[in-house]
Amino acid sequence: MPLETFSAYSTGRPDAVMQVTDSLCELLARNSNSAFGNREVRIVCVSFHFQVEATDGKARAGRFFTPHGVVETPVFMPVGTLGTVKAVAQDVLEELGVEILLNNTYHLYLRPGVEMVRALGGVQRFMAWDKPILTDSGGFQVFSLSELRKVTKEGVAFRSHLDGSSHMFTPESSIAAQIGLGADIIMAFDECTEHPAERGRARESMEMTLRWLQRSKDYFEAHKEEVPWFGPRGLKSARDVIKSGFNGTAKAVPLQNDAEDASSGGNAGPSTPAAEAAASARDDKSCSVAAGSPSRADFAHDGVETQALFGIVQGGMYPELRRESAERTVEIDLPGYAIGGLSVGEPRPMTYDMVDAAMPHLPENKPRYLMGVGTPEEIVHYVALGVDMMDCVLPTRAARHGLLFTSEGKLTIKNAQFARDEGPIDPKCGCKVCGRYSRAYLRHLYASNELLAQTLNTVHNLAYYLDTMRRVRQSIILGEFATFLSGVRPPHLSVP
Amino acid sequence: MPLETFSAYSTGRPDAVMQVTDSLCELLARNSNSAFGNREVRIVCVSFHFQVEATDGKARAGRFFTPHGVVETPVFMPVGTLGTVKAVAQDVLEELGVEILLNNTYHLYLRPGVEMVRALGGVQRFMAWDKPILTDSGGFQVFSLSELRKVTKEGVAFRSHLDGSSHMFTPESSIAAQIGLGADIIMAFDECTEHPAERGRARESMEMTLRWLQRSKDYFEAHKEEVPWFGPRGLKSARDVIKSGFNGTAKAVPLQNDAEDASSGGNAGPSTPAAEAAASARDDKSCSVAAGSPSRADFAHDGVETQALFGIVQGGMYPELRRESAERTVEIDLPGYAIGGLSVGEPRPMTYDMVDAAMPHLPENKPRYLMGVGTPEEIVHYVALGVDMMDCVLPTRAARHGLLFTSEGKLTIKNAQFARDEGPIDPKCGCKVCGRYSRAYLRHLYASNELLAQTLNTVHNLAYYLDTMRRVRQSIILGEFATFLSGVRPPHLSVP
Numbered sequence: 001m002p003l004e005t006f007s008a009y010s011t012g013r014p015d016a017v018m019q020v021t022d023s024l025c026e027l028l029a030r031n032s033n034s035a036f037g038n039r040e041v042r043i044v045c046v047s048f049h050f051q052v053e054a055t056d057g058k059a060r061a062g063r064f065f066t067p068h069g070v071v072e073t074p075v076f077m078p079v080g081t082l083g084t085v086k087a088v089a090q091d092v093l094e095e096l097g098v099e100i101l102l103n104n105t106y107h108l109y110l111r112p113g114v115e116m117v118r119a120l121g122g123v124q125r126f127m128a129w130d131k132p133i134l135t136d137s138g139g140f141q142v143f144s145l146s147e148l149r150k151v152t153k154e155g156v157a158f159r160s161h162l163d164g165s166s167h168m169f170t171p172e173s174s175i176a177a178q179i180g181l182g183a184d185i186i187m188a189f190d191e192c193t194e195h196p197a198e199r200g201r202a203r204e205s206m207e208m209t210l211r212w213l214q215r216s217k218d219y220f221e222a223h224k225e226e227v228p229w230f231g232p233r234g235l236k237s238a239r240d241v242i243k244s245g246f247n248g249t250a251k252a253v254p255l256q257n258d259a260e261d262a263s264s265g266g267n268a269g270p271s272t273p274a275a276e277a278a279a280s281a282r283d284d285k286s287c288s289v290a291a292g293s294p295s296r297a298d299f300a301h302d303g304v305e306t307q308a309l310f311g312i313v314q315g316g317m318y319p320e321l322r323r324e325s326a327e328r329t330v331e332i333d334l335p336g337y338a339i340g341g342l343s344v345g346e347p348r349p350m351t352y353d354m355v356d357a358a359m360p361h362l363p364e365n366k367p368r369y370l371m372g373v374g375t376p377e378e379i380v381h382y383v384a385l386g387v388d389m390m391d392c393v394l395p396t397r398a399a400r401h402g403l404l405f406t407s408e409g410k411l412t413i414k415n416a417q418f419a420r421d422e423g424p425i426d427p428k429c430g431c432k433v434c435g436r437y438s439r440a441y442l443r444h445l446y447a448s449n450e451l452l453a454q455t456l457n458t459v460h461n462l463a464y465y466l467d468t469m470r471r472v473r474q475s476i477i478l479g480e481f482a483t484f485l486s487g488v489r490p491p492h493l494s495v496p
Numbered sequence: 497m498p499l500e501t502f503s504a505y506s507t508g509r510p511d512a513v514m515q516v517t518d519s520l521c522e523l524l525a526r527n528s529n530s531a532f533g534n535r536e537v538r539i540v541c542v543s544f545h546f547q548v549e550a551t552d553g554k555a556r557a558g559r560f561f562t563p564h565g566v567v568e569t570p571v572f573m574p575v576g577t578l579g580t581v582k583a584v585a586q587d588v589l590e591e592l593g594v595e596i597l598l599n600n601t602y603h604l605y606l607r608p609g610v611e612m613v614r615a616l617g618g619v620q621r622f623m624a625w626d627k628p629i630l631t632d633s634g635g636f637q638v639f640s641l642s643e644l645r646k647v648t649k650e651g652v653a654f655r656s657h658l659d660g661s662s663h664m665f666t667p668e669s670s671i672a673a674q675i676g677l678g679a680d681i682i683m684a685f686d687e688c689t690e691h692p693a694e695r696g697r698a699r700e701s702m703e704m705t706l707r708w709l710q711r712s713k714d715y716f717e718a719h720k721e722e723v724p725w726f727g728p729r730g731l732k733s734a735r736d737v738i739k740s741g742f743n744g745t746a747k748a749v750p751l752q753n754d755a756e757d758a759s760s761g762g763n764a765g766p767s768t769p770a771a772e773a774a775a776s777a778r779d780d781k782s783c784s785v786a787a788g789s790p791s792r793a794d795f796a797h798d799g800v801e802t803q804a805l806f807g808i809v810q811g812g813m814y815p816e817l818r819r820e821s822a823e824r825t826v827e828i829d830l831p832g833y834a835i836g837g838l839s840v841g842e843p844r845p846m847t848y849d850m851v852d853a854a855m856p857h858l859p860e861n862k863p864r865y866l867m868g869v870g871t872p873e874e875i876v877h878y879v880a881l882g883v884d885m886m887d888c889v890l891p892t893r894a895a896r897h898g899l900l901f902t903s904e905g906k907l908t909i910k911n912a913q914f915a916r917d918e919g920p921i922d923p924k925c926g927c928k929v930c931g932r933y934s935r936a937y938l939r940h941l942y943a944s945n946e947l948l949a950q951t952l953n954t955v956h957n958l959a960y961y962l963d964t965m966r967r968v969r970q971s972i973i974l975g976e977f978a979t980f981l982s983g984v985r986p987p988h989l990s991v992p
Contacts, residue, residue: 082940082941082944082946083937083940083941084941084946084948086946086947086948087947087948087951088948089948089951089952090932091928091932111940111943111944112915112936112940112943116915116916116936119916120916120918120934120936120937121918126934126936126937126940127937128932128933128934128937419608419612420612420615420616422616422617432587436586436587436624437624438616438622438624440608440612440616440622441579441616441622441623441624444578444579444607444608444622445578445579445580447607447608448578448607450578450580450582451582451583451947451950451951452580452582452583452584452585454947455583455585455947455951456585
């Protein structure tokens with residue numbers, strides 16, 4: 001990443017003050033001399049920052065910065081429902097290059113419970129995954145999994161799919177749960193409009209989602225300091241900087257509120273150097289840096305970090321409602337926006353139209369997250385519409401049923417044709433499964449109901465999805481995305 | 497390993513000729529100058545070689561060499577029934593330091609079938625595991641798993657536990673299956689005497705096993721060239737030697753039959769340099785080494801490699817039968833000996849007595865393999881009796897049921913006491929599971945029936961067993977085994 005790109009975020013005091021996330025701060029520290037030359041730059045942490053680095057048509061390549069690290073976009077986020085991407089260990093996810101994954105609030109709320117996860121430090125520490133995590137609001141799972149669901153303007157009463165016990169999600173309780181779980185990105189509580197739905201019903205549902213969004217944001221703003229890891233996260237980074245040989249001194253500076261993402265940044269931290277020093281001493285989080293030749297870049301860690309709340313666009317299958325929902329959601333001003341209520345049984349071309357209807361009304365400087373999609377072909381086409389983030393259980397769930405995605409199409413590993421096939425799942429795939437195991441062995445494992453089948457199949461499918469996104473990103477950066485896209489079957493021909 | 501220890505195997509022509517396995521040959525090549533000084537040593541590959549490196553009381557530390565690599569003893573061999581150690585990928589087994597694993601002939605015979613595995617190159621290539629593998633004879637599984645078992649002097653007729661289909665294992669068909677599967681070490685077909693058994697019944701069964709052993713060996717000697725990977729395996733090693741910078745020239749020399757393990761070494765290969773050169777050209781397996789300064793150590797790869805057949809001592813729970821079985825099994829002359837028919841429901845002190853009864857009658861220069869044991873405490877005590885090899889499903893099966901072995905005893909991970917426990921499974925364990933995950937997370941995974949629970953639990957239990965064996969081995973080498981042993985509860989107090 002060319003560090004010069006960050007100069008756009010300088011604000012001119014003393015030479016510049018940059019509001020960046022902790023992970024970006026660390027990166028800058030490692031490269032301070034080349035980045036800043038003789039300018040004096042002070043850096044303040046914020047919770048979330050997104051930047052577009054290249055566009056090609058509507059498609060964008062960028063990255064966002066969170067308290068737990070950086071994510072390159074467009075990104076496909078594997079689903080780790082209960083705090084685990086089923087059958088895959090966290091170190092393998094790291095090897096695959098997973099930069100962010102999704103947990104389901106509904107599932108973790110029921111088991112092991114929000115207070116348990118909070119007591120254990122939040123989802124990242126709970127599952128020993130020190131990278132970004134996103135939680136959904138629970139709205140979709142209540143919609144799709146629970147029994148006896150009853151929606152009122154207050155929220156949704158439901159019974160657990162596990163034991164039938166009674167529960168209630170409201171915008172407030174969903175956000176409270178997500179603050180307790182402590183993901184880096186959390187989602188407003190919405191109503192996933194059923195399909196089909198009449199226009200009047202779709203509008204009512206959209207209005208409810210908008211009211212719930214405001215309640216979600218209000219609750220979040222009032223309680224965002226309650227995230228388990230709230231506060232300056234500078235210590236670890238500062239130590240890493242020391243280890244990596246950075247020479248400089250850290251100074252405390254007041255948090256500046258003049259950068260674009262201030263609305264999502266915390267501003268509840270200590271507001272003076274003295275207060276910051278006191279807080280640092282209390283938390284053992286002071287930012288002292290080893291003695292050495294002074295640098296022109298100083299690093300302040302008094303910016304506090306918390307979660308980023310995204311809103312969700314609804315509107316059923318009505319383009320004008322999707323547009324209205326997008327516009328009114330954006331008015332509420334959030335660091336990112338999702339499109340929900342799709343992939344709920346409608347035909348694929350309709351999904352595509354709904355995304356297309358909402359997209360022009362979402363701001364260019366915020367990430368756009370299309371929830372719950374799709375096939376390997378579809379996710380490429382959604383990027384072509386301007387989508388930056390996607391998630392789906394398809395690669396992982398299909399893997400557990402022996403359905404593998406390859407550069408030559410889908411492959412059902414249990415088929416007899418693979419019994420003596422010594423080739424890899426996909427000759428063009430560089431994943432560790434394709435590098436080591438034959439189709440014959442994988443078929444044997446699957447036919448024998450061996451646990452390893454589920455692990456290896458999942459690793460391959462995730463590798464295929466992540467590699468697809470990496471190639472998409474690269475083609476956007478090179479200005480070759482249109483060519484890339486032309487080689488991918490249109491989504492309406494690739495219904496799963 | 498001090499290379500000087502190999503001088504004991506020199507035979508004096510030209511300066512020395514050593515019969516070693518391919519993997520040892522490679523090791524010697526890497527260290528030829530320091531190993532041999534000015535002596536001219538020629539090295540010939542054999543299929544199996546065992547050497548004791550240190551003893552402490554009856555306990556031995558050693559290593560054996562097979563066509564697929566070296567194994568340090570005492571060794572605990574994880575069980576990979578169907579060509580997979582359940583829930584653990586092969587690269588993770590490598591990380592754990594697994595040097596040899598076990599496959600079950602009965603299971604692979606039924607699924608995917610011996611001919612399938614043979615066609616795919618044998619078990620090592622089939623499961624992408626290029627290290628030693630041992631197969632059992634199927635006798636124990638027929639004894640414990642199959643329905644409608646009928647034993648005659650010819651063999652055992654049984655029905656598959658999968659589909660009820662009829663099959664027959666004889667000494668000949670068991671060895672044929674094991675040759676087709678292609679493990680490095682294979683086991684004679686025996687009858688596992690049931691417990692309890694009258695003395696007369698135990699003697700009859702022992703006599704049957706001895707007759708079946710002779711038939712097993714006869715069949716093996718006549719068919720050992722049929723192993724899927726039969727022949728010189730020098731090419732890969734020679735290339736590795738070149739890469740590692742060894743300077744020398746390779747010469748073909750006739751296979752010598754005067755070393756102690758000649759009975760288990762192949763002698764069906766080309767017998768003259770010219771024939772060897774022709775064979776090498778045919779197989780692209782010539783051993784030419786890059787130009788460089790000549791060395792005093794030359795490496796010949798005309799020794800062919802095949803499997804090693806072990807015999808099994810039976811005799812029920814009668815010490816004098818165990819002694820007689822051991823003596824008469826040794827008379828048949830094999831590269832290694834196992835003790836079978838134990839851990840079949842008898843009390844632990846009786847198991848211990850039976851091992852003790854057989855052990856003095858097994859030769860010191862061959863490995864001793866106690867089949868199907870045991871707990872972490874027991875395996876240490878069996879080493880104290882002189883056992884070199886063990887296998888058991890306990891660490892892997894227990895892991896899948898949430899039972900974890902630790903330096904502080906057994907731990908049932910589903911217990912509520914661990915729900916908020918942020919500590920590792922075992923504070924003294926260095927495995928990657930203990931290094932990353934909390935008991936609280938592992939309990940959550942287990943309680944939620946997540947696949948990852950089975951993987952992580954198994955990795956930890958295997959690490960605990962393997963680490964125990966490494967510490968046992970080290971204590972023997974240091975002459976501190978008695979002290980080590982005194983810290984381990986005696987086996988009769990640790991019934992699983």
